[in-house]
Amino acid sequence: MWEVKDRSVAGLRIAATGGVGQSLTLGALVAVRQSDVEGWLLGVVRRLNKVSNDEVEAGVNIIAERMVAVTLSAKRRPNEEVGYVVNGLTMSTMGERFEGLYLPPPSRPDKPLAMKTVIVPTSEYAEGRNVVLTTTHSVYTVSLKHLVEQRPDWSWVTIQIVEKKSRNAS
Known part of the structure; x- marks a missing residue:
């Protein structure tokens, strides 16, 4: 499962373990919904860091708060x-x-x-x-x-x- 690690006005840092997200690529569109916020955000993966075979971190640039x-x-x-x-x-x-x-x-x-x-x-x-x-x-x-x-x-x-x-x- 993905977890939001950090958030700013322009983006999110998300992370996953357990092999989740290994197929994520730069430039991919992603929809994210934080558990404490109603509605989905649409973003583009701008940074990708495969920390290990089991862990991935991604920098997501938010392009829309409504879609x-x-x-x-x-x-x-x-x-x-x-x-x-x-x-x-x-x-x-x-x-x-x-x-x-x-x-x-x-x-x-x-x-x-x-x-x-x-x-x-x-x-x-x-x-x-x-x-x-x-x-x-x-x-x-x-x-x-x-x-x-x-x-x-x-x-x-x-x-x-x-x-x-x-x-x-x-």
Whole structure:
């Protein structure tokens, strides 16, 4: 089990024994919840120290104190022949789905970032790409903008809302 050894505004020092954490890598995204604090923190492993075969310490830079798991879809051009609507979603415009994390502003407590951002698989990121982000109440078309940080398996990017529709709209 992981244990928080130290905490600052910008990060955490976490440690594990018993072989836990041996596969942790630099640049990995980690979600941490301290037993005395409600909610999860999202961080990036910036330092890694394998103290022994049995013990690991990691320095984690906190990038968000709040996060929301979201499902995104590639945005396709509307197909007039297949124009049906389900729960407010025009199905002909919905492409392949992928998972992401929405980080409500401000993210990064040590150097607050006031823009809306998401973390998506790097394979899904292209600057200017429009995707559909669906919530319980609304459907957003968002444009993926500038990279905040990129790793081989994830990209943290700013987003711009292009369009917002109510899920109840036909």
